[in-house]
Amino acid sequence: MSFCSRVKNELSRINKNKKCCLEAELSAIISVNSLPDSKKSEKSSIKIVTENAAFARRTFSLIKELSGICPKVVCRKSQKLKKHTTFILTIQNGREIEQKYRRKFEFIKTRECCKRAFLRGAFLAAGSISDPEKTYHLEISVKTLELANKLVELINSYDLNSKIIKRKGYYVVYLKEGDHIVDFLNIIGAHGSLLELENIRILKDMRNNVNRIVNCETANLDKTVTASLRQIKNIEYLRDNFGLDNLPENLRQIAELRLKYSDASLKELGQMLNPPLGKSGVNHRLRKLEQLAEELKRK
Ligand SMILES: [Zn+2]
Known part of the structure; x- marks a missing residue:
């Protein structure tokens, strides 16, 4: 019915x-x-x-x-x-x-x-x-x-x-x-029907919220992990073909931290620096490292 x-x-x-x-x-x-x-x-x-x-x-x-x-x-x-x-x-x-x-x-x-x-x-x-x-x-x-x-x-x-x-x-x-x-x-x-509707609504809302949280977390994790793996590969290439010691000081620091803490987020990496650096600053330096690696590969 x-x-x-x-x-x-x-x-x-x-x-x-x-x-x-x-x-x-x-x-x-x-x-x-x-x-x-x-x-x-x-x-x-x-x-x-x-x-x-x-x-x-x-x-x-x-x-x-x-x-x-x-x-x-x-x-x-x-x-x-x-x-x-x-x-x-x-x-x-x-x-x-x-x-x-x-x-x-x-x-x-x-x-x-x-x-x-x-x-x-x-x-x-x-x-x-x-x-x-x-x-x-x-x-x-x-x-x-x-x-x-x-x-x-x-x-x-x-x-x-x-x-x-x-x-x-x-x-x-x-x-x-x-x-x-x-x-x-x-x-x-229609009080009985009202309760039935409310129950369905609560379940629907819960299902939606759980899905949203799970989707969001999975997407973020995926993105972080993929980026980190790519950065590490590039830094390793630099290490083996150029030498980390030959990098400018600010890039060398972040390169070493990235290799050491592969699971850390950009924010966490920034906090390990002295003085600490914001997320976008860390991102900027990691990009620089990747660009260097790309240039080196092309030569
Ligand atoms: Zn009346």
Whole structure:
């Protein structure tokens, strides 16, 4: 089961207690998910379509509790490879309910409990979240800019940074940052999923950090060792073909130290000199030695 389905299943099990919040949740579900009934004779009815069984059951019971009407439910199994089941809820006087709730948005906005319920309903009905093992992305796609703006207003009232993009005729409200997605799950009450996401994040961060440190250290070690071996070869060539004693004093000193301490870093070599010398000074002298060796080889 996908992470997204697990989040929706958890949200669908949240206790239904306060009537104001149930109305806010249903209001969101109907505004983001409903389609007009295609039959001309059924102008006042609307449909809610979903593949999530738990969400279909929750919506059914919300409608029944709040309006006393039982929606008609049809299950359709798709013939494709992945056997999806689609649930279609038809609500007879859905248009009326939709109008009634549309007017309630200003009220919902002012109540903390209802704001959360509205966002939960919107996510259940039209939201999706990526598998956090792969990437951090949460979105809710809606049919009108007006509705997208309402969602952004609610989400960003919690100091989150949701944005809107247009995709295939939908307005997609999305969150991209791991921190913000965790906060959003907290707001809508998906606490179990939130913990699961946090655990994955911690493991991912640790893995990344360890890899970064190991890569960085390996790269540096490699570079230091390769350079040191090359310097030593050149100094040995100078020693055997030119004589270290014939070098200027400052070059002779560093040449002898390099031969003696093949594992030392440039910084460490510099500290052994009297007076001590910085890393770039040591590097400069070693380059000089290598140039001398190269010239000598050419002759
Ligand atoms: Zn409420």
